[in-house]
Structure formats: structure tokens, C-alpha cells
Amino acid sequence: MLLLMINLKKMENDRNHVAWTSVRQERWQGELHVQGEIPLWLNGTYLRNGPGLWHIADYNFRHLFDGYATLVGLHFHGGRLVMGHRQIESNAYMAAKKNNKLCYREFSELGDGRVVCLTETIKGSIVVDPDTLDTIGKFEYSDKLGGLLHSAHPIVSDSEFVTLLPDLIKPGYLVVRMEPGTNERRVIGRVDCRGGPAPGWVHSFPVTENYVVVPEMPLRYCAQNLLKAEPTPLFKFEWHPHSKAYMHVMCKASGKIVASVEVPLYVTFHFINAYEEKDEEGRVTAVIADCCEHNADTTILQKLGLQNLRSFAGQDVLPDARVGRFRIPMDGSPNGSLEAALDPNEHGKGMDMCSINPAFRGKKYRYAYACGAQRPCNFPNTLTKIDLVERKAKNWHDEGSIPSEPLFVARPGATEEDDGVVISMVSDKNGKGYAVLLDGSTFEEIARANFPYGLPYGLHGCWVPKTS
Numbered sequence: 001m002l003l004l005m006i007n008l009k010k011m012e013n014d015r016n017h018v019a020w021t022s023v024r025q026e027r028w029q030g031e032l033h034v035q036g037e038i039p040l041w042l043n044g045t046y047l048r049n050g051p052g053l054w055h056i057a058d059y060n061f062r063h064l065f066d067g068y069a070t071l072v073g074l075h076f077h078g079g080r081l082v083m084g085h086r087q088i089e090s091n092a093y094m095a096a097k098k099n100n101k102l103c104y105r106e107f108s109e110l111g112d113g114r115v116v117c118l119t120e121t122i123k124g125s126i127v128v129d130p131d132t133l134d135t136i137g138k139f140e141y142s143d144k145l146g147g148l149l150h151s152a153h154p155i156v157s158d159s160e161f162v163t164l165l166p167d168l169i170k171p172g173y174l175v176v177r178m179e180p181g182t183n184e185r186r187v188i189g190r191v192d193c194r195g196g197p198a199p200g201w202v203h204s205f206p207v208t209e210n211y212v213v214v215p216e217m218p219l220r221y222c223a224q225n226l227l228k229a230e231p232t233p234l235f236k237f238e239w240h241p242h243s244k245a246y247m248h249v250m251c252k253a254s255g256k257i258v259a260s261v262e263v264p265l266y267v268t269f270h271f272i273n274a275y276e277e278k279d280e281e282g283r284v285t286a287v288i289a290d291c292c293e294h295n296a297d298t299t300i301l302q303k304l305g306l307q308n309l310r311s312f313a314g315q316d317v318l319p320d321a322r323v324g325r326f327r328i329p330m331d332g333s334p335n336g337s338l339e340a341a342l343d344p345n346e347h348g349k350g351m352d353m354c355s356i357n358p359a360f361r362g363k364k365y366r367y368a369y370a371c372g373a374q375r376p377c378n379f380p381n382t383l384t385k386i387d388l389v390e391r392k393a394k395n396w397h398d399e400g401s402i403p404s405e406p407l408f409v410a411r412p413g414a415t416e417e418d419d420g421v422v423i424s425m426v427s428d429k430n431g432k433g434y435a436v437l438l439d440g441s442t443f444e445e446i447a448r449a450n451f452p453y454g455l456p457y458g459l460h461g462c463w464v465p466k467t468s
Contacts, residue, residue: 018454019379019402019427020309023052023070027133028453029084036447038079038437039421041412044465045130046074046423048404049117050458052087054306056096063235064304064457068093069117069126071133072425072458074435077466081435081449088117088126089135112180114139115464120152120203130464142183145176149221153204153270153460155212157361162188162212162252166199168223173199175212175250188212189255194262195243198222206274206289208362211258213274213289213328216246219267219298239298241265247328247336249287259287259328261336265296266324272354275364277327286329290341290388292352292370293324309379316376320344321351323368323386342386346393347372350380353405353459357417367418369406369440383424383436385443394443396436400429404458408440416441427457 052070054061061067069088074081087093095103116139117126125139147165154163161178163185171193176185191214193199200217207213222238245266249259274289294300300319302308308317323341344351350373356365365388372384374397383396383406396403403424410420420440427433433455437447 017310017312017402017427017429018431018433019457020054020064020306021454021456022054022067023085023087023456027084027086029082029133030452032081032083032435032449032451034079034081034447034449036437036445038076038081038447039411040079042076042409042421042437043078044076044409044463046076046407046409046461046463047115047128047130047133048072048074048425048458048461049088050404050456050460052085052456052458053093054456056102057100059102062306064306064309068096069119070456070458071117071128072455073130073133074423074425075131083435083449083451084133085455086133086135088128090124090126091138092124115462118150118152118154120149122147122150140183141178141185143185145174145185145187147174151202151205155205155207155361162207164202164205164214166202166221168198168221171196171199173202173214175214175255187255188252189250189257191216191248191250191257191260194246194260195220195240197240197243198238200245201237203269204271206271206291206362207252208274208276208287210252210276210284211274211287212250212252213271213287214248214250215268215271215289216248217267218243218245218265234298234301237298237301241296247289247326249328249330259330259332261328261334263326263328263336264338266291266338267294267296267298267300268292268324269294270352270354272323272368272370273356273361273365275362284330286327289326289328290368291324291326292321292354293338294319294321303378312378314376315378317378318350318373318375318380320349322349323347323351323388341388342391342393346391347384347386347395348374348382350375350377350382351384352380355406355408357408357410357420359410360417365417367440369408369422371403371405383422383438383443385418385422385440396438396443396445398426398428402427402457403436405460406438407461407463409463410440421446425455425458427455 051067053068165174268291272290322344325341354370371380
């Protein structure tokens with residue numbers, strides 16, 4: 001994202017919410033006092049990445065997605081919890097720190113044990129140590145595919161790493177795979193855009209067991225906006241509703257496009273999951289893809305500006321969102337459908353920052369965990385468990401607090417999809433924060449641990465299980 005100067009005021013009361021203020025120190029680590037009980041089986045580290053520093057010298061960043069990244073770790077073992085944070089030492093951050101000025105304009109765990117912090121640009125990928133939170137160095141590919149951009153949310157499993165590379169010159173996407181233990185991307189296939197003038201933004205995408213689903217939104221990249229040093233209405237994107245919206249399905253094995261359909265206009269940051277719908281004889285009749293969909297409304301991007309977030313005065317200004325469900329027919333039909341998977345009022349018409357039981361990625365599933373809304377609000381402020389079979393939601397809310405993405409961790413040996421815990425870090429209304437654990441089934445709070453200081457809002461995380 002483009003980083004620009006604004007003047008920050010000293011905020012008071014709700015306007016001084018810790019979620020939108022920079023972290024005050026580069027690093028800290030210590031054991032936390034736990035209220036309630038952490039399950040003894042929960043052994044591993046939850047890592048959360050996100051913007052932690054929104055200013056350098058006299059430069060003040062203007063958007064939630066800007067800022068220098070802060071890595072936070074929650075280390076669980078034997079019912080105890082050790083917490084720490086560390087600034088990620090990216091080239092951009094280290095150059096700014098050294099020169100005391102802005103020098104650059106500018107998560108996922110790999111199946112082979114490496115932990116990489118990702119952003120939209122390929123050059124911003126950083127390898128970190130999940131135990132110490134230290135920055136190991138830049139993550140660089142060994143192939144010659146090049147590219148400026150990639151999806152910030154690759155699909156990561158024990159056996160592969162799949163991502164999309166938008167092509168801004170000849171609008172389309174390369175679908176690539178990387179094997180564990182390597183840094184070499186290999187091309188599965190290519191999708192040519194059906195609309196224009198550029199590929200649609202692909203912050204994330206879903207897969208099924210046999211297919212990669214490639215979304216083509218009418219919110220499209222704009223090369224000129226990527227290079228401009230002055231503000232543009234939609235940052236590095238442009239809205240092209242007349243270019244229409246599409247969903248493409250590629251076979252993982254062959255790289256062939258097996259379905260390409262026009263769908264209603266949509267805007268999404270995050271896909272939740274996808275799976276194959278089959279008939280009685282086991283033939284795939286459709287691909288179902290679920291996402292956090294913002295009713296084709298691009299104003300969500302402006303609402304995430306820091307000035308808007310910091311100036312909240314009780315108005316209900318968060319744009320509506322829903323669980324959008326695409327149905328992509330596999331019979332050659334030219335059109336797919338997009339509908340709400342459940343009544344958006346179940347989750348306060350707020351929906352983003354989602355996770356599922358990873359054992360169900362690419363498979364038919366029932367539950368998703370996300371951030372919803374209790375209105376009035378200007379940002380998602382609840383934790384929500386979505387039941388896609390009953391079409392209902394359970395919501396957890398702490399008045400005045402802002403929880404970050406809920407991460408589901410399954411209990412070892414579990415046979416039920418929701419048998420586990422949900423972890424979130426919460427920015428509290430009193431200038432501090434805490435970690436909260438919810439039962440994955442009942443969605444009741446089972447433990448929390450207060451942080452000794454406040455942390456800004458974080459974006460995404462991953463679970464690194466303890467192996468010894």
C-alpha cells in the first residue's frame with residue numbers, strides 16, 4: 001500500500017483505542033497470568049502478524065494495511081502461556097529506522113516447518129523464527145518466474161504451497177506450486193482474464209481437493225496507482241463494474257480450465273473455503289466457494305483508513321458484509337450464482353477475518369470462525385462461529401473491545417469438526433489487551449490472559465504445533 005503523510009491528533013476516550021495506535025517497544029517476552037484453564041493438550045505457538053508501527057519520524061501512515069509489521073507469539077505448554085512480540089526487521093523497517101525517514105513504499109506456516117510472513121508484494125516476504133520471533137531474513141524464490149505481486153494468502157498444507165501470480169502486462173494469473181523444502185515455484189497453469197483492463201485483486205483464493213478456484217473481481221489492479229505517490233480513491237485498485245465478475249476453476253493435476261463462469265459483482269478480501277459438490281454417482285457437478293463478501297461495495301477500503309478508525313464517535317458506519325456462497329456449475333453453463341449462506345443478521349451484518357478447522361480445507365465443512373459485528377460500530381467487534389448447516393451463528397462480544405482473527409486449533413484425536421479451541425488476541429477499551437480462548441463447540445470463554453501493555457490490531461496468524 002502507498003504510505004502518505006497525515007497529521008495524527010492525540011486521541012481521547014474511544015478515539016484513543018489501543019487497536020489503532022503504534023506499539024510502544026520493539027520487543028518483549030514474559031509469562032502471563034491465566035484466568036480460567038488452558039487445555040493441557042494445547043501445546044504449540046500461535047503467531048500473529050500485522051501492522052504495529054504506523055509512523056516513522058514525521059511520516060504518518062494513513063491506512064490499516066500500511067505500517068511496519070509486528071509479530072506476536074503466544075506460546076502454550078502444560079496449561080501455561082508465555083507471550084512475546086517483536087518488530088519484523090524487513091528491509092523497509094530497517095531502512096526507515098536507520099535513516100529516520102520513509103525509504104520504501106510499501107502469514108503463513110510452510111508445511112516443511114518454515115514460517116514466512118507475507119504481504120501483497122513478493123519482495124516483502126520475510127522468514128521468522130517461531131520460537132524467538134527473530135527475523136531470519138528475506139524469503140526469496142529460486143526460480144525465474146519473477147513477478148511483482150502474489151496472493152497474500154497462499155494455500156499451505158503438509159504437501160504443497162499453492163499461490164497465484166497476477167500478470168499486469170497480459171491480464172491473467174499464473175497458478176503455481178512449491179514443494180516442501182524448496183524455494184522453487186512451478187507453474188500448474190494459467191488463467192486469462194475475461195474482463196479488463198487488468199486482473200482482479202486476489203488477496204486470497206480457495207482450493208478443493210482437485211481444483212484451484214481463481215476469482216476475477218471487478219476491483220482490479222491499476223499499475224498507475226501502484227506507482228503514484230499521491231492518494232487515489234481506491235489505493236492501488238480501480239473499480240470496473242462494466243468489466244463484470246468471474247470465477248474460474250483449474251484442475252490441479254492438468255492445469256486445464258474446467259469451468260469459467262460469470263457471477264454477480266462482488267468484493268471480498270478473504271475466501272473461507274471451497275469444496276466439490278457431487279451427484280449420487282460421485283461425479284462433480286459444481287464447486288462451492290465461500291467468502292466474506294462486502295455486497296460489491298468498495299467503500300470498505302476507505303473505511304479502513306486510520307483517520308476513520310480513530311475518529312469513531314458511536315455512529316454505525318461499518319459497511320454490511322455476509323458469508324457469500326458461490327456455486328460454480330461444472331456442466332459448461334456460462335453463469336454461476338452468489339447468495340448469502342445464512343442471514344447476515346445472525347452475525348450483525350459484519351463478516352471478515354475467518355478460519356476453519358484446517359483438516360476440512362478443500363472439503364465439505366460445517367463450521368467457520370470469523371469476526372462479526374455488534375452495532376453500532378466502525379469495525380468488526382465480535383467473534384462469531386458460523387454453522388453453515390443450521391444457518392445460524394454464535395457470537396462472543398466484550399463491550400468496547402476489538403478482537404482479531406479467531407484461529408481454530410483442533411484437539412489431538414478429535415473426531416468432531418468443532419472439537420478444539422478458538423484463540424484470539426483482543427485490543428481492550430482500557431488501553432491494554434488480552435488473549436482469549438473459546439471452546440470450539442460451545443463457543444463459551446474458557447480462559448483469558450491479560451497482556452502487560454496494549455497491542456495494536458493484528459491481521460492474520462498461524463498455529464505451529466510443538467513437536468517435542
